[in-house]
Amino acid sequence: MSVHDVARRLPDIPVLTDLCRSMAMLDAILCPEWDYRWHSFDARWSATEAMASMRDGSGNEYSLVISPAGAYLRGFDHESPMSPYVDDVPWPGVLDDVPPVFRAYIDEPSFTDEHGMPVVTACLWRQRDDDRWHAGAIDFPEDGEESDGADWLFQLLVARSPESYQDWAEDYFEMAVDLDAVRHVFALRPLTDEVVAALSPERVPAELAEDIKDIGYPVG
Numbered sequence: 001m002s003v004h005d006v007a008r009r010l011p012d013i014p015v016l017t018d019l020c021r022s023m024a025m026l027d028a029i030l031c032p033e034w035d036y037r038w039h040s041f042d043a044r045w046s047a048t049e050a051m052a053s054m055r056d057g058s059g060n061e062y063s064l065v066i067s068p069a070g071a072y073l074r075g076f077d078h079e080s081p082m083s084p085y086v087d088d089v090p091w092p093g094v095l096d097d098v099p100p101v102f103r104a105y106i107d108e109p110s111f112t113d114e115h116g117m118p119v120v121t122a123c124l125w126r127q128r129d130d131d132r133w134h135a136g137a138i139d140f141p142e143d144g145e146e147s148d149g150a151d152w153l154f155q156l157l158v159a160r161s162p163e164s165y166q167d168w169a170e171d172y173f174e175m176a177v178d179l180d181a182v183r184h185v186f187a188l189r190p191l192t193d194e195v196v197a198a199l200s201p202e203r204v205p206a207e208l209a210e211d212i213k214d215i216g217y218p219v220g
Contacts, residue, residue: 001158002145003122007133009158013071013126019160020052020064021215022186026165028211029185029199030173038172043216050216054153062122062153065105070127072102074111077149080121081141090118093138094148098125122148162186190220 001009010016024041031037038054045051045065052064059078064071077083082091095106095118102125105111106118113119126133141147156164162182169177181198185191191205191212205212212219 001151002140003124003135003138003148003150004145006122006150006154006158007124007135010073010124010126010133010154011160013066013128015160016064016071016157017050017052017066018188019157019186021217022188023156023165024052024215025191025211025217026169026182026185026199028208028215029191029196029203030169030175030177032203032207041215043214060149060153063111068128069101070125070130072098072105073124073133073154074105074118074120075122075149075153076119077121077153080147080149081143082121082148084117084119084121088117090120091138091148093136094120094123095136097134097136098123099127101127122150122153188218190218 011019020039021041021043023039024037027037027039034040036057038056039052040054041050041052043050049065049067051066053062055061060076062073062075064073082094084090098106107116111119122135124133124135138148156168162179165186166177166179166182169175169182178198181195184195191208193205196203196205196208211217
């Protein structure tokens with residue numbers, strides 16, 4: 001699945017935003033230690049922007065900025081032949097077509113290295129009035145169109161099902177994950193003692209108050 005396939009399969013911005021909130025909330029329940037979570041969501045990244053992110057602890061990541069202008073999604077696969085560290089510059093075409101309204105994110109310090117180089121192998125964007133997601137015109141390397149890592153970096157964003165998250169979480173956290181509880185959170189219904197206990201028996205909603213606030217998860 002190429003970045004262009006991902007662009008065709010991603011949902012609209014509100015649906016994607018809700019999905020990212022759900023996965024961040026589930027990670028927070030399943031994993032008390034923030035550093036070991038894959039998914040996070042900062043509802044107050046700035047006065048006007050929210051940001052969802054994924055970091056796998058091995059150098060692979062994505063960031064989704066939701067702003068009044070729309071949404072900007074960048075991903076980085078550290079083993080990709082399209083890594084900017086191959087030639088000390090982003091792969092041709094990955095960022096070239098990013099519209100002006102999102103170009104500030106290319107140089108955003110959170111998305112660049114210490115030398116100011118954009119850390120990116122895949123990029124997509126969608127303005128508020130767009131009817132679809134966009135990606136640049138890219139001349140992929142001989143390894144093929146999956147070389148940028150979009151296929152696996154954004155797999156849960158494309159699948160967007162409770163079952164897909166359950167499969168991933170059971171593999172990553174090495175524990176059973178209650179599917180009905182996952183469905184409850186995917187529906188963005190307020191957390192209950194029963195739902196939290198079904199996911200993590202040692203946790204209670206009161207312990208999650210700060211996470212709920214940071215994520216902007218519904219409370220009632």
